[in-house]
Amino acid sequence: MNPLQIAVALWTLVGKEIRRFTRIWPQTLLPPSITMTMYFIIFGSLIGSRIGEMSGFNYMDYIVPGLIMMSVITNSYSNVASSFFSNKFQRSVEEMMVSPMPNWVILSGFVIGGMARGLGVGVIVTIVSLFFTRLPVEHALLTLLVVVMTATLFSIGGFINALVANKFDDISIVPIFVLTPLTYLGGVFYSIDMLPAFWQGVSMLNPILYMVNVFRYGFLGVSDIPVVAALAAIAAFIVVFFIVGLWMLERGKGIRQ
Amino acid sequence: MAEPALSIRGLTKVYGNGFHALKGIDLDVAEGDFFALLGPNGAGKSTTLGIVCSLVQKTDGKVSVFGIDIDQDFARAKYHIGVVPQEFNFNQFEKVEDIIHSQAGYYGMPLREARPRAERLLKDLGLWDKRKGSARMLSGGMKRRLMIARALMHRPKLLILDEPTAGVDIELRRSMWDYMRRINREEGTTIILTTHYLEEAESLCRNIAIINHGEIVQNTSVRQLLAQLHAETFLLDLSHPLETVPTIDGFEVAQPEPSQLSVSVKRGQRLNDVFTALSEQGVNVVSMRNRANRLEEMFVSMVEDDNGDQQSSSVRIDDDEVEPVPGAEVRQ
Structure with missing residues (x-):
């Protein structure tokens, strides 16, 4: 395919993915808005007012970046995982496989679609948060960069999950048993400075801690971990995950006999 | 070329x-x-x-x-x-x-x-x-x-x-x-x-x-x-039911139903001979058709011959050779 044809194919796939999650918006865009509103009301306003300050900020301001990031992570991941697996299940993935579209375009199309939903939900949650607090932005470009990188990483993760999944249960295992615990333990609701030294060390093994902290640094200017090292780690994960996803696609893992 | x-x-x-x-x-x-x-x-x-x-x-x-x-x-x-x-x-x-x-x-x-x-x-x-x-x-x-x-x-x-x-x-x-x-x-x-x-x-x-x-x-x-087909079977619908199956020299004749005859015609034989013999015996034919699709007869005989040769020792797989996804449900 020439570059123009590749652009058409990629745009087709991205457009199809965006159409999918906007068509079923009550399942994809509405629930995270409602859930996060509950978090803001219960943890931010009701309980947060009794907690006081965290790292020099009121509790609501402290948790908002983490909650936005949590929405971006879960929505990017689950969008690609459910969409690609659904394509696999309905065998409509064959439409792409019989076409001359390169595998990297297929992977990129689904990943961009997942990013679109993750970032879209992130924007919605941010808007909702403005009803509860005045959100400061210390480093706008850094904030944007880290949220885009995080959405990319978890979209690729969702794609790999869908490739190896054999049934719908298999695409909910990782979000429930891996992503949710890691997110809750990734410093969304607390600073790891509050933990004993041992648990601080354990927390440093959690990749989501880095993303949440860099994102929070973008908004508030405070972070538990070095920002540059965190960005480098996220970038390295993206490269490794993309290569793994592409390799699996080339081998036809889960889609070719 | x-x-x-x-x-x-x-x-x-x-x-x-x-x-x-x-x-x-x-x-x-x-x-x-x-x-x-x-x-x-x-x-x-x-x-x-x-x-x-x-x-x-x-x-x-x-x-x-x-x-x-x-x-x-x-x-x-x-x-x-x-x-x-x-x-x-x-x-x-x-x-x-x-x-x-x-x-x-x-x-x-x-x-x-x-x-x-x-x-x-x-x-x-x-x-x-x-x-x-x-x-x-x-x-x-x-x-x-x-x-x-x-x-x-x-x-x-x-x-x-x-x-x-x-x-x-x-x-x-x-x-x-x-x-x-x-x-x-x-x-x-x-x-x-x-x-x-x-x-x-x-x-x-x-x-x-x-x-x-x-x-x-x-x-x-x-x-x-x-052209390789050696014989074709014709079904003849009769005006009246017959009590006994008529015999026609050189042809295999069967009676699947009282008012129907099945006649196997080998390559080189003439259908005219069938009608002549039946007319002589007072049997009236009102319509005629092939028993089965000609290609189907050929296909069945070839596949049966081949199956006989192979003795079917190999493993059979499903129609479309695709393993289904167990326990999966349809979602968007």
Whole structure:
């Protein structure tokens, strides 16, 4: 395919993915808005007012970046995982496989679609948060960069999950048993400075801690971990995950006999 | 000399469970041909076509499409191939026109070019009025036609139809046959067809290959194949029921029903002799037809002969050679 044809194919796939999650918006865009509103009301306003300050900020301001990031992570991941697996299940993935579209375009199309939903939900949650607090932005470009990188990483993760999944249960295992615990333990609701030294060390093994902290640094200017090292780690994960996803696609893992 | 539309050499496929689906088959399909690939379930038809369109990975062998080796440049070969699979393989929740437009996009065709092409195909196949509706609302026949329209969007020179009329009513099947004949004749599209309706192969195809146990057991023209038929059985409807079966010298006669005779006519024998003998015995024939499709008789005898040779020691797999996803549910 020439570059123009590749652009058409990629745009087709991205457009199809965006159409999918906007068509079923009550399942994809509405629930995270409602859930996060509950978090803001219960943890931010009701309980947060009794907690006081965290790292020099009121509790609501402290948790908002983490909650936005949590929405971006879960929505990017689950969008690609459910969409690609659904394509696999309905065998409509064959439409792409019989076409001359390169595998990297297929992977990129689904990943961009997942990013679109993750970032879209992130924007919605941010808007909702403005009803509860005045959100400061210390480093706008850094904030944007880290949220885009995080959405990319978890979209690729969702794609790999869908490739190896054999049934719908298999695409909910990782979000429930891996992503949710890691997110809750990734410093969304607390600073790891509050933990004993041992648990601080354990927390440093959690990749989501880095993303949440860099994102929070973008908004508030405070972070538990070095920002540059965190960005480098996220970038390295993206490269490794993309290569793994592409390799699996080339081998036809889960889609070719 | 023009390159064949499809050239297969020594194609082998061994599945993960050790099943030898293809045992080194050779096959050529000329450009412009209307070609039938026949065989019983699990014979290797879908595996062969799956390899040609990249849904199945071959174990060994060479496949070329219009001279393009798929190992060298599969992407370029894919531009020439349109596929209509056995089972519905589109997103049932999408709109008909979105399915068609997306397929064009996957081949790099911009939307401004895809729209008029889609309009023509959807109108030709009687789906234009359904274009804004969800694909799951279509009837089975409409879904099959949707897959044909989708396969033709990028103007393939080779169209692969894997049992395209399965489960389609007679009227619709005839209209689909007319459409396939038209694109073969007027647009020069090479068509490869697998089907269980042997009448379909006899009516549509010029050349035919029969595959059984992963091997090509016959590869010739339909005309030559039918010439090999040693005997045909005719059913004669009588004006009155008979109490005893009449005897006709040199012919096998049976009486499936009181008012019907079945007569086997070998090559070289004359039907006139049958009617003369029956007239002499006072039997009146009011109508006559073949007991079965001629090609079907030939196919059954070939496959039975081949099965006898092989003693069926190999592992059978399901119809479409695809493992289902257990416990899965449909979601968008």
